[in-house]
Amino acid sequence: MNPDISIIIPLYNEVDNIEPLGYSIINAMQGQNYEVVFVDDGSTDGSTQKLREGCAQHTNFRTVHFKRNAGQTAAMDAGFRHARGKYVVSMDADMQNDPADIPKLLEKLNTYDMVCGWRQKRNDPWIKRISSKVANYIRNKLSREDIRDTGCSLKAYRRECLDHIKLYNGMHRFLPTLFKMEGFTVTEIVVNHYPRKFGKSKYGISNRAFRAFVDLLVVRWMKKRKLNYEVENE
DSSP states (O other): OOEEEEEEEEESSSSHHHHHHHHHHHTTTTTEEEEEEEEEEEOOHHHHHHHHHHEEEHHTTEEEEEEEOHHHHHHHHHHHHHSSSEEEEEOOSOOOOGGGGGGHHHHHTOOEEEEEEOOSSSSOOOOHHHHHHHHHHHHHHHHHTOOOOOOOOOOEHHHHHTTTOOHHHHHHHHHHHHHHHTTTOEEEEEEEEEOOOOOOOSSOTTTTHHHHHHHHHHHHHHHOOOOOOOOOOO
């Protein structure tokens, strides 16, 4: 029998976070029919073996292994394609997202097609918080959006809506906009956010700012060029 919920977790070199994250999810999802799909984005730190051990211990845990590092968007896309649940949740593997927030996101799917986490109180270094606020402001201004925290990976989706979304590198940052362009409904709710305890962040200002801005221009172009017509008769 297929699970009701699929939790998709892209990861790259997060060996110390895998086990505690797994148990946090188990505690948060008690009584639910769910699966966890880890997408190993070409890890080199022992994460692959740790995932194999975890999947052997928990029958509802699965892993998709990439031959080489392909990036976060590719990992999310692979997770979406391997998900079997009616509802899909994405989250980071760094233990900064809180699995206890997942039921709250799923509850909102009774009304909306996509629910985004909003890290209202972020536990990151000040430079990262400021750069995120600036990036969100520019992204919303140019794309005419009102999502306050597009960078939060903790999101929930209706599976049938995800099937309409085509992802390209970097486009995971614009999933709310892509959903709206397809006519789907999107909302935000406040979620917890914790400091990173183990490992290092893979993304910073220098390695994503320019690419994110280029991607933003692409999304802006897509919105302007989207076909918009109504058939009066046939």
